[in-house]
Amino acid sequence: MPHADPGEPHKINLPEADMPREWYNIQADLPKPLSPPLDPRTGQPVDPAALARIFPEAIVAQEMTMERWVGIPEEVVERLLLFRPTPLRRARALEQALNTPARIYYKDESVSPAGSHKLNTAIAQAYYNKQAGITRIATETGAGQWGSSLALACQMFGIKLKVYMVRISFKQKPFRKLLMQTWGAECVASPSTDTACGRKVLEEMPDTPGSLGIAISEAVEDAVTTENTRYALGSVLNHVLLHQTIIGLEAQKQMAIVNRYPDVVIGCCGGGSNFAGIAFPFLRDKIHGKNVRILGVEPAACPTLTRGEFAYDFGDLSGMTPLLPMFTLGHRFVPPAVHAGGLRYHGMAPLVSRVYADGLMEATSVQQLACYEAGILWARTEGFVPAPETTHAIAAVIQEAEKAREEGREKNILFCYSGHGLLDLAGYDAYLSGKLANYELPQAEIDKALEANAGFPKLP
């Protein structure tokens, strides 16, 4: 029986004055410190000065800092207030449909103008680039959530933007390109003929669906070869996860408003940024003794945490990035063309990888059909149409809620509703008309991709 909880609102709004003015840096609380990124040529920790060719110095400093709290600049606060604090909602209609005693709360990041959590870090990164006098940024995007968010953020600060969009998503989601154009950015399909590494990939694999790894190579090459241009990444790196912690910090305050604490915190995992955003503030509680489960959900077609190995690997296909300590399927791994384009990344954020390796969180994977089934149930009960990425979290939420019903146990579930699917309806159409399939990833494919990493430095 679902709980009536009379008096508890459907939407728990946080006053603007209570929006956090500091981000939370989990590095200050990690039981084991992060291994440093390595220079692939020397095998030694990367010189921050080298990173400054790619990122502005303030970003490099945030990548390295061990401070627990990092202040959010006033100009960033002002732009975040366009859509933040985001509502924490109670999925009462879904609870009723599942007849579960679990309470399902979701932090609704889909209300951002760009439709996902990505704008949180896009605004911060555009700001720090602007402060450093940078006039142009190059970036990659998968499903286009990151590219469109950065397009809006760059528009806010008067910075030019070029986006390399993974080819399969470029085809599946043409509206995201139009959205980037509406906000004034240039967007091309990746691999493209605009970069040397793009041309090389096109020669080797002319029919490739593309991947985040390939698109990152192109964007980094663009940034280091074009005047007054820097690169920006929408996930994986420490500073990106830092900027996303505003999600979980707000959610903590909102759960407190209704006197609840989650028994389990759930997020979908691609590069790891929305997951870390909702989870890290609660992980801090867990590190300090609180009893809370943390669950990451990834696609079965790209099972980085559940089937990858924890090792040093490149962040991109061509090896233009430093070596990062992460769970990885190998940088040569090109994930199948599932609709959840934002989760098609061979690696996992080093910080998420670290806490997973240390047993502080759980991970599970879900097949595409189960995700769409969950997404349809959500859309037909809660009304809002979730992004294909977000349906991964929803599928796991439904499992947890059904388990609660079977066990007859109360449970508070909190998850990150990372984005809406209004620009991803072609995937729903394919699912509803029976054109989608699951994808069983052969172990041999992972093994083969990881072979390319044979001589890499080992993790300590």
Next chain:
Amino acid sequence: MPHADPGEPHKINLPEADMPREWYNIQADLPKPLSPPLDPRTGQPVDPAALARIFPEAIVAQEMTMERWVGIPEEVVERLLLFRPTPLRRARALEQALNTPARIYYKDESVSPAGSHKLNTAIAQAYYNKQAGITRIATETGAGQWGSSLALACQMFGIKLKVYMVRISFKQKPFRKLLMQTWGAECVASPSTDTACGRKVLEEMPDTPGSLGIAISEAVEDAVTTENTRYALGSVLNHVLLHQTIIGLEAQKQMAIVNRYPDVVIGCCGGGSNFAGIAFPFLRDKIHGKNVRILGVEPAACPTLTRGEFAYDFGDLSGMTPLLPMFTLGHRFVPPAVHAGGLRYHGMAPLVSRVYADGLMEATSVQQLACYEAGILWARTEGFVPAPETTHAIAAVIQEAEKAREEGREKNILFCYSGHGLLDLAGYDAYLSGKLANYELPQAEIDKALEANAGFPKLP
């Protein structure tokens, strides 16, 4: 110089407990009463029993009632709370871009799961049909905002839905059809071969872009010829406008929270429902002596208020509806295929027509290019991408704000941000790539369409 107004939030949220529990019926306050709908065969007022073939009785009663306040059923309240109260936002970034002393407030109806204000009445109408034991509804839709909203509402109450979607919008906005399917509805392009009047139109005008008038004919025919089926309309009629007044009632409470009152209230006008929704509660104040301007904005390509005549006319192309007292371009008028599909209607709601005829509101029309220009400026300052319909209101808001700057006068502008444009990006693409044009409507076209009305009863 824009006002800083320190302490005034970007988003003014209303607690759920303060969401109105009654709709406001402007008929109770009209200086001159509405002329009744007429039966075209007799020229006499329509018998309510005849309307009950088309609508459930509770809806017919709401169409006629003179009660000032009409209670919102608890089951409707519960569903509205999925997304209501909607935020009232301050467009500070736009104010700064325009360097205007005007304060610009917008009531954000785009946050509904279906992306527009239409869900407000869709939920109510689906509920009353369910109460009456109706199991299937037929309706028309222009841009698809109404069809998708009713699809979700019917899904909520377990009612089947068939949507006749205006052909040009069906082509321009394929994602809206997918959205309806995601929520379980059937959607066909209108004119269709599924109805007698659809087949007749296809014979006469095989290349027609379609129109709301044609689609209404098809949906009404479907409803009266199919078992246990009723028709539902997304605008124009009194009960629809009644359900939309929750917009303005909430906005009044939210403006009061920040101690402001609007000098001018603005909405775009197609059939008139979002306009009435924001405007009627303020019109009540005006009728009782308050000094507030009310401004409706329509497309130059379909200038019902500014170039139509106030007369009895059919609500649809084929003459299946009663004769309604309204500003009209003639029921045979097929508007040019502008992107603001939701505004392509030959008539105007009788209640809006009445208050316009009585000088209680102003009206203006805007060309398509000026609307997209305003929409782009909005998207690049406020972030959110407005629906093509909504850009009409924005264009007028910008004019008012610029006038305030030129006159050096303070002014509080309030408008209804009726919907988002995330499923209308093809229009933005066409505009940005220079493929859109304005449309100068020849007077002869209007005159010719109105000729078909020659023998109709005259308004008293």
